[in-house]
Amino acid sequence: MQLFVNDLTVIDFSYCCAERGIVGESWIVDVLLDGSLNEMSMVLDFAVVKKQIKAIIDDAVDHKLLLPMLNRAINVENLAKRMGHEYVDFSSKQGSYYLQSPASAFAKIASDEITIDAVTTHLKTIILAQLPKNVQGLTLKLRPENIDGAYYHYTHGLKLHDGNCQRIAHGHRSKIHIYKNGQRSSALEDVWCLRWQDIYLASEADRVSQSEIELSETAMANLTPDHQFFAYHAPQGRFDIAVPSNILDVVDCDSTVELLADFIVRQLKQQSPNDEFKVVAFEGVAKGAIAHG
Numbered sequence: 001m002q003l004f005v006n007d008l009t010v011i012d013f014s015y016c017c018a019e020r021g022i023v024g025e026s027w028i029v030d031v032l033l034d035g036s037l038n039e040m041s042m043v044l045d046f047a048v049v050k051k052q053i054k055a056i057i058d059d060a061v062d063h064k065l066l067l068p069m070l071n072r073a074i075n076v077e078n079l080a081k082r083m084g085h086e087y088v089d090f091s092s093k094q095g096s097y098y099l100q101s102p103a104s105a106f107a108k109i110a111s112d113e114i115t116i117d118a119v120t121t122h123l124k125t126i127i128l129a130q131l132p133k134n135v136q137g138l139t140l141k142l143r144p145e146n147i148d149g150a151y152y153h154y155t156h157g158l159k160l161h162d163g164n165c166q167r168i169a170h171g172h173r174s175k176i177h178i179y180k181n182g183q184r185s186s187a188l189e190d191v192w193c194l195r196w197q198d199i200y201l202a203s204e205a206d207r208v209s210q211s212e213i214e215l216s217e218t219a220m221a222n223l224t225p226d227h228q229f230f231a232y233h234a235p236q237g238r239f240d241i242a243v244p245s246n247i248l249d250v251v252d253c254d255s256t257v258e259l260l261a262d263f264i265v266r267q268l269k270q271q272s273p274n275d276e277f278k279v280v281a282f283e284g285v286a287k288g289a290i291a292h293g
């Protein structure tokens, strides 16, 4: 017997890519279980699928930075000076990133690159180990949202969030709809999607100096004048990141989707004060904020 739950959850995360740098991504998860019927004549109660399997997936990869551990561009260190934290050095074609975070902000994937197949294999192993014996098979389908039009991938952290969005390098793949004087403008949407393609979005308020940043010794030795530094304390601990300027946009607000929609409206208004704008900014799949100006 087979049981399915489509759209079980959306994984919002970022990953290290040798070509593109740190990439924000959102994948929808569909689940298919194979098994015999239990004492309730079910393969597995939908409530268990929706809560337990979703919780396992969230705990494994959601709101984390996924590290392809077999790739030599990644180096992870645990240092005695911060127990329970990890230091990640990552060099990509776009530049080098250096991070320090509580270890729970990273997910180590046993592969050379982060692909749907690699993450599916990682999740299947973890989930299958926790399912009851009558469930013998698990098929996971991870898929990006079908988007007709422009979208961007950004990575950020929300230091004020009391959940996992406080992690300094998690991200999303998001659409944006921009209306100028009531008309949808694909030209403006393209401009913003180009600007925020594979970008790290930092808040000016989180900027720190090179002497304040906490990174690995290797990172400190390899910083260039082009790196900019951001750090904060949040409920899960201290987070630090060094990002090269070419893959960074620094906003004058927190990067909640409400404030990003407002940021875009303010920028558009600055360029065209006499026009009216509406920005529908998504954060991942099927949710977002609307700002007018």
Ligand SMILES: Nc1nc2c(c(=O)[nH]1)N=C([C@H](O)[C@H](O)COP(=O)(O)OP(=O)(O)OP(=O)(O)O)CN2
Residues within 6 Å of the ligand: 009, 010, 011, 012, 062, 063, 158, 161, 163, 165, 170, 255, 256, 257, 258, 283, 284
């Ligand atoms: N009003 C807002 N709420 C939240 C924002 C925001 O910008 N405005 N942002 C976040 C995080 O950035 C987070 O990455 C997105 O949260 P979400 O996908 O909803 O995460 P959850 O794990 O809580 O939800 P699931 O659908 O269960 O994955 C949070 N909130």
